[in-house]
Amino acid sequence: MQGLSSPPAAVDLKDVEVAFQLAAGGRYTAVERARLTVAAGEFVAVVGPTGCGKSTLLNVAAGLLRPAAGSVEIFGAPLAGLNRQAGYLFQADALFPWKTALENVALGREIAGMPKRMARERAQDWLGRVGLAAFAQRYPHMLSGGQRKRVGLAQVLIRDPAILLMDEPFGPLDAQTRQIMGNLLLELWSAARKAVVFVTHDLEEAIALADRVVIMSAGPSSRIIGDWRVPLARPRDIFEIRLDGAFHDLHREIWQVLKAEVVKSYAAA
Amino acid sequence: MNRVTLLTLQLLVAVVAIALWHVLTTVPLFGTIVLPPFFFSTPEKVFGRIAKWIAEGSVWRHLAVTLTESLLAFVFGSLSGALVGFWFARRQTVAAVFDPYVKMMNALPRVVLAPIFALWLGLGIWSKVALGITLVFFVVFFNVYQGVKEASATLVDNARMLGMSERQLLRHVYWPSALSWMFSSLHTSVGFAVVGAVVGEYLGASAGLGYLIQQAEGVFDVAGVFAGMIELAAVVMLIDLVVGAIERRLLIWRPMSGAARE
Ligand SMILES: Nc1ncnc2c1ncn2[C@@H]1O[C@H](COP(=O)(O)OP(=O)(O)O)[C@@H](O)[C@H]1O
Numbered sequence: 001m002q003g004l005s006s007p008p009a010a011v012d013l014k015d016v017e018v019a020f021q022l023a024a025g026g027r028y029t030a031v032e033r034a035r036l037t038v039a040a041g042e043f044v045a046v047v048g049p050t051g052c053g054k055s056t057l058l059n060v061a062a063g064l065l066r067p068a069a070g071s072v073e074i075f076g077a078p079l080a081g082l083n084r085q086a087g088y089l090f091q092a093d094a095l096f097p098w099k100t101a102l103e104n105v106a107l108g109r110e111i112a113g114m115p116k117r118m119a120r121e122r123a124q125d126w127l128g129r130v131g132l133a134a135f136a137q138r139y140p141h142m143l144s145g146g147q148r149k150r151v152g153l154a155q156v157l158i159r160d161p162a163i164l165l166m167d168e169p170f171g172p173l174d175a176q177t178r179q180i181m182g183n184l185l186l187e188l189w190s191a192a193r194k195a196v197v198f199v200t201h202d203l204e205e206a207i208a209l210a211d212r213v214v215i216m217s218a219g220p221s222s223r224i225i226g227d228w229r230v231p232l233a234r235p236r237d238i239f240e241i242r243l244d245g246a247f248h249d250l251h252r253e254i255w256q257v258l259k260a261e262v263v264k265s266y267a268a269a
Numbered sequence: 270m271n272r273v274t275l276l277t278l279q280l281l282v283a284v285v286a287i288a289l290w291h292v293l294t295t296v297p298l299f300g301t302i303v304l305p306p307f308f309f310s311t312p313e314k315v316f317g318r319i320a321k322w323i324a325e326g327s328v329w330r331h332l333a334v335t336l337t338e339s340l341l342a343f344v345f346g347s348l349s350g351a352l353v354g355f356w357f358a359r360r361q362t363v364a365a366v367f368d369p370y371v372k373m374m375n376a377l378p379r380v381v382l383a384p385i386f387a388l389w390l391g392l393g394i395w396s397k398v399a400l401g402i403t404l405v406f407f408v409v410f411f412n413v414y415q416g417v418k419e420a421s422a423t424l425v426d427n428a429r430m431l432g433m434s435e436r437q438l439l440r441h442v443y444w445p446s447a448l449s450w451m452f453s454s455l456h457t458s459v460g461f462a463v464v465g466a467v468v469g470e471y472l473g474a475s476a477g478l479g480y481l482i483q484q485a486e487g488v489f490d491v492a493g494v495f496a497g498m499i500e501l502a503a504v505v506m507l508i509d510l511v512v513g514a515i516e517r518r519l520l521i522w523r524p525m526s527g528a529a530r531e
């Protein structure tokens with residue numbers, strides 16, 4: 001049991017509701033009464049059928065989107081405006097195409113006032129950590145999809161955010177690259193434990209990476225309908241972990257719930 | 270196809286065209302000359318004229334005037350177009366208010382402004398610069414406006430999440446995005462700067478390549494007209510080469526710039 005002084009959650013979404021005004025008129029309630037708590041240093045994966053509102057939920061946690069109802073607390077303080085403690089790795093490519101890999105990574109530090117040389121040294125160091133030391137002078141279009149995601153990761157992590165929001169970061173990558181990226185992410189995360197909200201549509205990836213897996217229902221008015229703790233030891237190797245018996249049991253259990261939602265989302269479409 | 274073959278073939282086109290021109294204007298076919306030299310001149314006369322101009326040195330003065338006018342029109346037109354485009358894109362109310370007027374001015378054929386500029390600014394270079402500016406301005410304006418408005422929403426979100434202030438956003442996202450659009454219209458805007466200068470000269474001036482052509486036309490000196498046109502084409506091609514090199518340098522971060530184009 002924890003005492004009264006238990007630390008506040010890194011991210012606490014309380015009965016969040018998000019509605020979009022449709023261009024054709026009317027409102028679309030994407031998310032309703034969504035509750036999600038992520039402790040400091042905890043790795044939570046959010047899984048749900050496409051279009052259920054995963055990106056929407058992350059945008060709320062990032063402060064890019066204001067909920068119509070409910071509240072967002074970051075380390076116990078209500079969120080007003082942008083979430084300054086969060087780093088956000090977007091689903092779409094978000095590197096600055098006119099900056100080299102090095103400049104992209106250094107940017108977060110430079111705009112915060114760090115002297116250029118120092119920021120570039122740090123950036124070079126971070127590029128090394130994501131395995132791209134030799135690619136510092138490349139522009140984004142000269143990098144592969146996986147390499148771009150690595151640069152994006154370095155760009156976010158160089159600012160050392162306490163919270164890491166990741167929106168299907170490895171979505172467009174091939175299976176092998178995804179696993180390599182997953183291991184890289186776990187390695188970086190165990191070196192400096194941040195609260196991670198990792199959105200994915202891939203249940204295996206979610207279980208392999210996370211401490212907790214939560215499932216969202218199909219939209220509209222999507223909610224969080226399931227929450228499982230992943231009983232797998234760390235450090236993990238996500239190549240190996242898929243062979244684990246506990247992995248399979250949990251996968252089967254969660255899939256029972258998720259399958260129904262995926263079917264619903266296709267039926268609605 | 271490699272570079273040498275390509276260049277050879279390209280040269281061949283010129284040689285064949287000039288040879289045809291020569292034959293049709295000098296050798297009678299079935300008893301008549303197909304292209305009377307009075308209307309079509311001959312290659313010998315035209316190139317002789319160019320050689321004479323160069324030897325006399327008179328052509329350099331005209332060339333310098335046209336280039337100066339073009340350069341000034343390009344610089345002022347680009348700067349004002351970029352600034353106004355940027356301003357409009359960031360202030361949607363301003364853009365909405367001015368929208369019909371911008372469309373109106375852009376729809377106006379700029380040639381009709383030439384006499385007015387001559388009236389206001391005299392027959393010197395500034396009336397030509399003004400005409401060039403009205404052409405260059407709109408090209409750059411529309412490109413920069415589009416570039417800023419279409420700066421990817423994800424990119425802007427990412428920039429804000431990385432901690433950028435509104436000013437840093439301008440500098441690191443909107444401005445580069447606008448510039449890249451401006452550079453991608455460089456060929457067009459440089460071309461328009463030259464068009465403005467030459468058309469202005471043609472309609473009333475005392476120097477410049479447009480003036481040279483107009484003078485020749487006035488006395489039915491077809492060789493002079495062709496010589497002026499060839500001169501002008503050569504200059505425009507040279508400028509285009511320089512612009513291409515600058516563009517490759519500036520847009521190095523862009524996919525397909527450089528080797529893949531051309
Ligand atoms: N700006 C918007 N206007 C209207 N509807 C939107 C908007 N953004 C998202 N939606 C809708 O909200 C739902 C959730 O979207 P999103 O969070 O992107 O889903 P995903 O789980 O695939 O990330 C979708 O049905 C989508 O169509």
Ligand SMILES: [Mg+2]
Binds near residue numbers: 054055056091167
């Ligand atoms: Mg999404």
